[in-house]
Amino acid sequence: MGSGSQTTSATRKARIEEMRRVEVARERRNRFLVISGSLVAVAAIVAGGVFVLRSQSKDDDGVDAKAASSRSAAGKFATGADGVRTWTGKLGRTHVTKRVHYPTVPPVGGDHNQVWMNCDGDVYTEPVDDMNAVHSLEHGAVWVTYNSKAPKADVAALAAKVEKTPYTLMSPDDDQADPIMLTAWGHQRTVTGADDPNVDAFLEKFVQGAQTPEPGAACTGGLSR
Numbered sequence: 001m002g003s004g005s006q007t008t009s010a011t012r013k014a015r016i017e018e019m020r021r022v023e024v025a026r027e028r029r030n031r032f033l034v035i036s037g038s039l040v041a042v043a044a045i046v047a048g049g050v051f052v053l054r055s056q057s058k059d060d061d062g063v064d065a066k067a068a069s070s071r072s073a074a075g076k077f078a079t080g081a082d083g084v085r086t087w088t089g090k091l092g093r094t095h096v097t098k099r100v101h102y103p104t105v106p107p108v109g110g111d112h113n114q115v116w117m118n119c120d121g122d123v124y125t126e127p128v129d130d131m132n133a134v135h136s137l138e139h140g141a142v143w144v145t146y147n148s149k150a151p152k153a154d155v156a157a158l159a160a161k162v163e164k165t166p167y168t169l170m171s172p173d174d175d176q177a178d179p180i181m182l183t184a185w186g187h188q189r190t191v192t193g194a195d196d197p198n199v200d201a202f203l204e205k206f207v208q209g210a211q212t213p214e215p216g217a218a219c220t221g222g223l224s225r
Contacts, residue, residue: 073103073110077188083198087186093138093213100131105175106145107134109185116222117169119143123159124171124225132223136169137185139219140212142203144170150179157194167207167219185211 075089091109100111107130116135117128133143144162146155158180162170173181178190182199184206191198208215 073107084187084189084202091186102130104188105177106130106143106173106181106183108183108188109134109137112138116219118222118224119169119219120166121163122169122224123162124169126171127173128171133169136219137183138213139167139217140208140215141167141169141219142207143183144168145173145176145183146180147172147174147176151193154180154194158199161194161199165203165207168203184209185213187211
C-alpha cells in the first residue's frame with residue numbers, strides 16, 4: 001500500500017511539474033508574441049510618420065503641389081475673334097488643401113479650396129486667395145481684376161458695375177500682365193477700361209454662362225475676406 005501511494009504521489013507531482021513547465025513555456029511564448037507585436041506596431045507607426053513627413057516635405061517645397069497643379073490645369077489658351085482667350089485643356093475640380101500653382105494669372109480654373117469667395121457683387125480692395133476665387137468661378141462667377149496701372153476712375157466705375165451684378169467679384173492683382181482683366185471658368189480677356197463694350201459683353205455671356213461647372217451654386221455663405 002505504502003509503495004503504491006508513494007508511486008501515485010510521485011506521478012501526480014511529476015504531472016503537476018509538467019503542467020507548470022508547460023504553463024511557464026506558454027507564458028514566455030505569449031510575452032514574446034506581445035513584445036514582437038508591439039515592435040511591429042511601433043515600426044509601422046514610425047514608417048507611417050516618415051511617409052507623412054516626406055509627403056509634407058514635398059508639399060512644402062512645392063514638388064508635389066506643382067505636379068498636381070499641372071495635372072489639374074494642363075493646356076493652353078486659344079484666342080477667339082472676339083478677343084476672349086479660351087483654355088483648351090483640362091481644368092481639375094478637386095477640393096484640395098495644399099497650395100495649387102496655377103499656370104495663368106489670374107487662374108481660369110483648376111483644383112481649388114473647398115470654400116469659395118463671396119461673389120454676389122462683392123468688391124474686395126485687397127488681393128484674394130486664388131484658390132477661393134477659382135471656386136467662385138466654378139459657381140459661374142465672373143472675376144474682375146486690376147493692377148496698379150489701371151486708372152482709378154476705371155477701377156471705381158468697374159466696382160460700381162460689379163456691385164450691381166450678382167455672380168461677380170472684383171479684386172486687385174498686381175501679378176497680372178494687363179491693367180484690367182475679366183475671368184470666368186475657362187475663359188479670360190483683357191479690356192481697355194470700364195467703358196469698353198467688351199465688359200458688358202463678357203458679363204452677359206459668362207455670368208452663370210454655359211461654361212459654369214456648377215450652375216446655380218451659391219455665391220454667398222463663403223469667405224468675405
